[in-house]
Amino acid sequence: MTALGIDTRLGDLQPEFWQAAGETLVMASTGLVLGGLLGLALGLGLYVTRGGGLYANRPLFVVLNVIVNFFRPIPFVIFVAALQPLARVVIGTGIEIWAATFAITIAAIFGVSRIVEQNLVTVSPGVIEAARAMGASRARIALTVVLPEALGPLILGFTFAFVAIVDMTAIAGVVAGGGLGSFAQRFGFRQFDQVITWSAIVVLVGFVMIIQLGGNTLARRVMRR
Amino acid sequence: MTASTGPLVELRGAVKEFPGARRGDAVHRAVDGVDLSVERGEIFAIIGYSGAGKSTLVRLVNALEPVTAGSVVVDGVDVTTLSERGLRELRRGIGMVFQQFNLMESRTVWGNLAFPLTVAGMAREEQQRRISELLHFVGLADKAHARVGDLSGGQKQRVGIARALATNPPLLLADEATSALDPDTTRDVLDLLERVNRELGVTILLITHEMDVVRRIAHRVAVMDAGKVVEQGPVVDVFTEPQHDVTRRFVRTVVEDVPDPDVVAALRERHPGRFVRLAFRDTAGRPSQAFAAFARHDVGFELVHGGIEEIQGTSFGNLTVALTGDAAAVDAALAELAPVVPWTEVA
Numbered sequence: 001m002t003a004l005g006i007d008t009r010l011g012d013l014q015p016e017f018w019q020a021a022g023e024t025l026v027m028a029s030t031g032l033v034l035g036g037l038l039g040l041a042l043g044l045g046l047y048v049t050r051g052g053g054l055y056a057n058r059p060l061f062v063v064l065n066v067i068v069n070f071f072r073p074i075p076f077v078i079f080v081a082a083l084q085p086l087a088r089v090v091i092g093t094g095i096e097i098w099a100a101t102f103a104i105t106i107a108a109i110f111g112v113s114r115i116v117e118q119n120l121v122t123v124s125p126g127v128i129e130a131a132r133a134m135g136a137s138r139a140r141i142a143l144t145v146v147l148p149e150a151l152g153p154l155i156l157g158f159t160f161a162f163v164a165i166v167d168m169t170a171i172a173g174v175v176a177g178g179g180l181g182s183f184a185q186r187f188g189f190r191q192f193d194q195v196i197t198w199s200a201i202v203v204l205v206g207f208v209m210i211i212q213l214g215g216n217t218l219a220r221r222v223m224r225r
Numbered sequence: 226m227t228a229s230t231g232p233l234v235e236l237r238g239a240v241k242e243f244p245g246a247r248r249g250d251a252v253h254r255a256v257d258g259v260d261l262s263v264e265r266g267e268i269f270a271i272i273g274y275s276g277a278g279k280s281t282l283v284r285l286v287n288a289l290e291p292v293t294a295g296s297v298v299v300d301g302v303d304v305t306t307l308s309e310r311g312l313r314e315l316r317r318g319i320g321m322v323f324q325q326f327n328l329m330e331s332r333t334v335w336g337n338l339a340f341p342l343t344v345a346g347m348a349r350e351e352q353q354r355r356i357s358e359l360l361h362f363v364g365l366a367d368k369a370h371a372r373v374g375d376l377s378g379g380q381k382q383r384v385g386i387a388r389a390l391a392t393n394p395p396l397l398l399a400d401e402a403t404s405a406l407d408p409d410t411t412r413d414v415l416d417l418l419e420r421v422n423r424e425l426g427v428t429i430l431l432i433t434h435e436m437d438v439v440r441r442i443a444h445r446v447a448v449m450d451a452g453k454v455v456e457q458g459p460v461v462d463v464f465t466e467p468q469h470d471v472t473r474r475f476v477r478t479v480v481e482d483v484p485d486p487d488v489v490a491a492l493r494e495r496h497p498g499r500f501v502r503l504a505f506r507d508t509a510g511r512p513s514q515a516f517a518a519f520a521r522h523d524v525g526f527e528l529v530h531g532g533i534e535e536i537q538g539t540s541f542g543n544l545t546v547a548l549t550g551d552a553a554a555v556d557a558a559l560a561e562l563a564p565v566v567p568w569t570e571v572a
Binding site for chain 1: 289313321332340341345388
């Protein structure tokens with residue numbers, strides 16, 4: 001078939017195309033939810049243990065900080081390969097979609113934790129002091145004062161993280177993880193089929209835009225409260 | 226809190242040191258051996274310039290900052306001996322109001338007032354009743370579901386005060402509660418604090434850098450400078466007979482003293498005669514006595530500077546007068562006044 005006067009196999013590959021889109025969604029949403037939750041926990045850990053924090057603990061903070069600093073900058077294309085042995089131990093397989101999702105989730109934890117920490121430090125120390133003055137426990141302050149106060153920026157941070165996670169899904173092909181990224185590489189880039197490449201791009205951009213719109217709307221509603 | 230009869234708050238030799246900013250830096254002694262007691266039912270003010278240590282001092286009381294040395298006793302309990310759990314209990318009995326209000330922007334007015342009640346373990350239905358009671362007391366019944374961000378500064382501070390009173394604490398700490406407010410709103414908030422003291426019997430320990438706040442609502446005042454209390458006593462005494470230089474500077478911000486030299490120079494261009502400052506204290510001479518004495522001695526007088534203030538039922542003030550006429554008559558009039566109206570020559 002031809003589209004815009006260019007030869008393309010997009011028509012023949014439609015089932016594979018939509019399957020790839022589904023795989024991207026599964027990897028990205030699992031990464032966002034699991035990586036987001038665990039990253040929130042790690043980010044909260046960084047925030048409360050830092051100097052002057054609710055549970056200020058320098059040794060623990062240094063350890064967490066070094067771990068995050070070590071793993072976060074590793075390019076994902078290397079990270080996914082390096083994590084293969086761990087994936088075999090933890091989820092029983094080192095290839096295909098779940099191995100890729102595993103690596104995405106781990107990488108997301110480190111990325112999200114920094115975003116969370118950065119947003120939590122903007123919460124007014126005065127509000128925390130007021131809560132302490134009312135006799136609230138530290139755990140209560142962390143969970144019912146700090147997190148709600150930072151919720152708007154946190155939602156925007158998660159939205160931002162989603163784009164990075166979608167970026168990671170494009171590399172899932174390294175462990176045969178599928179998804180639109182590897183679809184575009186296999187059938188678009190390697191076969192000189194620009195229509196397939198750009199179709200994948202349009203769908204990916206669509207995902208990101210929907211999440212971005214949802215995140216912005218939610219954050220605006222939360223911050224106006 | 227346990228009931229006891231001594232002072233509600235008692236600090237003995239309280240010291241608070243902070244480590245230097247960098248390793249090897251000298252420690253900073255923010256509070257340097259303070260003795261202080263706040264009696265039940267009074268409004269006690271601590272005044273000082275920024276950096277005098279008053280914010281740190283007030284935080285020693287609810288142990289938001291632990292003392293380095295000395296003792297802090299609140300309602301008979303030595304707070305330095307309390308565990309984390311014990312401290313949380315102590316703090317539930319001490320309300321605190323802040324300069325920047327420190328309300329939770331993520332909650333409505335209602336939500337902010339519910340927080341201390343939830344912390345204290347109050348049931349939800351009871352919270353309802355208490356919150357509406359508090360909102361009525363501070364005059365914000367119509368703002369229950371307003372977002373904090375939509376309130377004015379004065380309204381925010383009213384919410385702050387309501388929040389601090391939520392659990393019926395016998396003691397309220399006010400940390401520069403009016404310093405972020407304009408003069409009108411300051412008056413409203415001070416009136417509210419006075420009502421809290423008078424109607425609810427809540428003891429208030431407030432810190433401020435504004436002498437006007439002290440004059441309006443405090444019963445007793447302590448003046449802090451460089452971590453030390455340099456002077457303390459009933460507000461009237463401190464205003465009328467300031468002993469320490471820092472106190473005199475504060476008093477001068479609300480009570481006219483001697484005109485500044487440049488003002489004196491300008492006054493001399495317009496007014497001939499000898500410049501004398503007369504000090505009036507309610508218990509001693511009145512301005513009318515002074516004016517009568519001048520008239521008797523045929524001394525001309527012109528009031529050129531000063532005013533009479535009224536503080537908690539006591540009038541006092543300083544008047545600078547330009548005296549004209551026979552030099553011997555002026556001397557005689559002043560000699561006659563000296564026993565009742567202390568006067569000083571204005572250079």
